[in-house]
Amino acid sequence: MEILASAFEVITPWHWLGLALVLLGIEMMLGTYDLLWISAAAFGATLWAALPLPAGLSSWQAEAIVFCIAALVLLVLGRTVFSNLRSAVSDRPSLNQRGRSLVGKKAVAVTDFAAGEGRVKLGDTTWMALADQAAVITQGMEVTVQDTEGTVLKVSL
Known part of the structure; x- marks a missing residue:
């Protein structure tokens, strides 16, 4: 268990950026818009990790909490407020029909x-x-x- 905890202590903003880009790439393949919001939360965690914050706020635990809260909030907003992004509105609805x-x-x-x-x-x-x-x-x-x-x-x- 201690090995796992020590692995998380070396998380840098680059790790969060890598996670954000991987999630964004998967979202581009799937097109569900759900991973888009989680990817945005990872970008937010990247910014949080890059900020010069006091020691208690710059730990990997604080970054993970920021990521989880941002992912939850953005996912809920994406499913409610921005739900119209999922429905494509065309100016030519009978195209190919x-x-x-x-x-x-x-x-x-x-x-x-x-x-x-x-x-x-x-x-x-x-x-x-x-x-x-x-x-x-x-x-x-x-x-x-x-x-x-x-x-x-x-x-x-």
Whole structure:
């Protein structure tokens, strides 16, 4: 046990900086934002260890307490106050979601719909389409895309 205690007595600001950079690197691989706050706490412990403080405040125990308190506070703040960092807000929410980007667009029926099924042309592509069985859609009529289900468009008049 004494060997373990003596190992902690040689902790320098470089050790805290190394821990902060390792945690930051792992965070960059995972993208959870949780290790980001713990890494920031390690940076805080680095600053604490580098400050010229009185002997009681510059021990490894004081540095570990500063690290633990900072990590706990930053982790709670990260999960509550800064929780919006986790949700990416895009100015183009339908990017790479072709079906979702087609909703609301106008298409032209290529075939007559039988039992609510037919084909429509949207842009330069012909799509399978479903409509309400009560709707009478004939070739050449304009329809509106309401939703998508895989590669099938759900349309209405």
